[in-house]
Amino acid sequence: xxxxxxxxxxxxxxxxxxxxxxxxxxxxxxxxxxxxxxxxxxxxxxxxxxxxxxxxxxxxxxxxxxxxxxxx
Amino acid sequence: xxxxxxxxxxxxxxxxxxxxxxxxxxxxxxxxxxxxxxxxxxxxxxxxxxxxxxxxxxxxxxxxxxxxxxxxxxxxxxxxxxxxxxxxxxxxxxxxxxxxxxxxxxxxxxxxxxxxxxxxxxxxxxxxxxxxxxxxxxxx
Numbered sequence: 001x002x003x004x005x006x007x008x009x010x011x012x013x014x015x016x017x018x019x020x021x022x023x024x025x026x027x028x029x030x031x032x033x034x035x036x037x038x039x040x041x042x043x044x045x046x047x048x049x050x051x052x053x054x055x056x057x058x059x060x061x062x063x064x065x066x067x068x069x070x071x072x
Numbered sequence: 073x074x075x076x077x078x079x080x081x082x083x084x085x086x087x088x089x090x091x092x093x094x095x096x097x098x099x100x101x102x103x104x105x106x107x108x109x110x111x112x113x114x115x116x117x118x119x120x121x122x123x124x125x126x127x128x129x130x131x132x133x134x135x136x137x138x139x140x141x142x143x144x145x146x147x148x149x150x151x152x153x154x155x156x157x158x159x160x161x162x163x164x165x166x167x168x169x170x171x172x173x174x175x176x177x178x179x180x181x182x183x184x185x186x187x188x189x190x191x192x193x194x195x196x197x198x199x200x201x202x203x204x205x206x207x208x209x210x211x212x
Contacts (some may be wrong), residue, residue: 005077027184028098035100035172036192039107043114046196060097 102177103139105210110168111160117161130158131202135168137162141202141209 041047115196121138124130129145130138138161146154169189194203194212202209 003179003209008077026190027177027178027181029184029188030101031100032181032185033192035102036189037196039102039111039168040192042111043118044196045115045118063171 100172100176102172102175104171106171107168107175110164114161114164114168117157117164120157121161124154124157125198125201128200128202128211129154131204132193132197134190134194134204134206136186136193137165137205182207 116163121130127145129140129142131141133139140154140158143151143154169186170179170182170210172185173179197203197212199212201212203212204210
């Protein structure tokens with residue numbers, strides 16, 4: 001009986017493990033799209049909302065104006 | 073005895089089933105040293121390619137690469153370099169798709185990754201740029 005139980009458990013575990021391996025064989029399409037977007041945004045420097053306004057609205061112009069005023 | 077065994081087996085199976093739902097799609101690692109290196113050369117090259125995308129001299133192909141669409145749109149002095157620029161970019165892109173697949177332990181995913189990129193490059197292209205559709209070059 002114990003021998004049978006051990007065999008059954010081992011068979012079950014083998015089945016589960018092989019099923020786990022199967023999951024990763026399928027191409028993760030959504031994850032790939034996310035990864036592609038991330039890379040494209042980096043290479044094309046597309047983070048408009050974050051970087052470009054920070055550069056064009058010239059936040060450094062204001063501190064530059066105010067610091068001499070403080071210095072005076 | 074047999075009932076107990078069956079019960080534990082069902083428990084294990086259900087545990088596995090919940091795992092399947094939770095972890096069906098792991099993220100892809102895009103920060104291996106090889107990928108980071110390719111990204112940085114591509115980012116640097118982009119400043120040179122950008123005017124050519126804008127003028128329509130270079131367009132995005134349907135298979136995730138770029139191609140010279142209209143060399144006459146390139147100023148004469150740059151015309152010699154355009155082919156080198158495009159082929160260097162395509163070499164990097166091919167390497168990128170390969171490295172993403174290999175870096176995630178699935179070299180066989182390379183084609184799927186390339187196909188995914190093909191759609192995403194075009195989707196993220198600026199309006200006015202050209203891409204290759206089913207019937208030829210299309211202005212976005």
